[in-house]
Amino acid sequence: MRPTRRFLAAAAALTLAAAPARAGFETLDVGTTGAQFLELGAGARAEGMGGAYGAVVDDADSIYWNPAGLARIQGHSASFMAETLPAGINYEYMGYGQSLGKMGAFGAGIQYLTQPGIDQTDVSGTPTGSTFHPSDLAASVGYGYMVHNEDLGIFDGASFGATVKYVQSTITRTADTFALDVGFVSAPFSVFDRDVRLSYGAQNLGGQLKFQAASDPLPQNLRFGTSMGLTDDWLLALDLDEPVNNQPYAALGTEYRIDFDGGQFALRGGLNSRSIGQAGSFDGLTLGLGAKFHDIGFDYAFAPLGVLGMTNYLSLNYSF
Numbered sequence: 001m002r003p004t005r006r007f008l009a010a011a012a013a014l015t016l017a018a019a020p021a022r023a024g025f026e027t028l029d030v031g032t033t034g035a036q037f038l039e040l041g042a043g044a045r046a047e048g049m050g051g052a053y054g055a056v057v058d059d060a061d062s063i064y065w066n067p068a069g070l071a072r073i074q075g076h077s078a079s080f081m082a083e084t085l086p087a088g089i090n091y092e093y094m095g096y097g098q099s100l101g102k103m104g105a106f107g108a109g110i111q112y113l114t115q116p117g118i119d120q121t122d123v124s125g126t127p128t129g130s131t132f133h134p135s136d137l138a139a140s141v142g143y144g145y146m147v148h149n150e151d152l153g154i155f156d157g158a159s160f161g162a163t164v165k166y167v168q169s170t171i172t173r174t175a176d177t178f179a180l181d182v183g184f185v186s187a188p189f190s191v192f193d194r195d196v197r198l199s200y201g202a203q204n205l206g207g208q209l210k211f212q213a214a215s216d217p218l219p220q221n222l223r224f225g226t227s228m229g230l231t232d233d234w235l236l237a238l239d240l241d242e243p244v245n246n247q248p249y250a251a252l253g254t255e256y257r258i259d260f261d262g263g264q265f266a267l268r269g270g271l272n273s274r275s276i277g278q279a280g281s282f283d284g285l286t287l288g289l290g291a292k293f294h295d296i297g298f299d300y301a302f303a304p305l306g307v308l309g310m311t312n313y314l315s316l317n318y319s320f
Helices: 003-016 019-024 044-048 067-072 150-155
Strands: 076-085 089-099 105-114 118-121 127-132 135-146 159-170 174-185 189-191 194-205 208-211 214-217 221-229 234-243 249-260 263-272 285-293 296-304 310-319
Touching (some): 044 263, 044 296, 067 194
Antiparallel strands (some): 174 194, 174 208, 208 214
């Protein structure tokens, strides 16, 4: 068996190995997982499209959304995102991806969440005079590979990827564990003369955070996605997610790009059914803007949270 075929067989086996996780996804599991910060996303571009990014991935944010997207990076890609959440909570993401030519692509990412100090109390609710500062961290390393073999038919041009992540959560004590993400993105194929891609990903497989005697599983998620180029400048994407700790939900997003000499502007919108009905009349809706000048890009997105206010996302991207 040639090396490409061996790799394809191994990657397909790894991707399909995530499928049995579906058997444990039940409605009764709502709210039973830890490390909820792992669901917060990465990149204002993706957030502006409502999180419909599984089949769109082609930059450093692939390390979060779908590691198969690493193989679509041209050269080097770096990104930084800062998100403001209600109650003074801050969340940051940093990602990096690099093409290795015929050897595939490498990526790394860090997610970090901090919360304001909380007064500590004893079992009777009496303040102890101490303050603790909860925080969460995930550090990821990933690899992606694009298949180039005309003998493989529809798999020619398809990408596979995997990410290993270290997860740490601190309340008054610290717990840590490891997890695995796997992903697939198809080569583009024509539907009504439009380029379409399909994707699959499984996130946060394995691992539990154990604080003293209690253990919390990680928020596993299965994501099926598709994207379609309606025109050369207009992109439509859809993701169907099935998290272990909640009901399945859909994310629909679009992006329209306007090219100009030396750069590009982008308008984005999205709708995520996970948030509908939770906080206000506009929850679930996201809007975003982007601008790219040569190798540097800036993206902004926001999502109304009703009575809770608004979540803002700001990203800086650099391709070289």
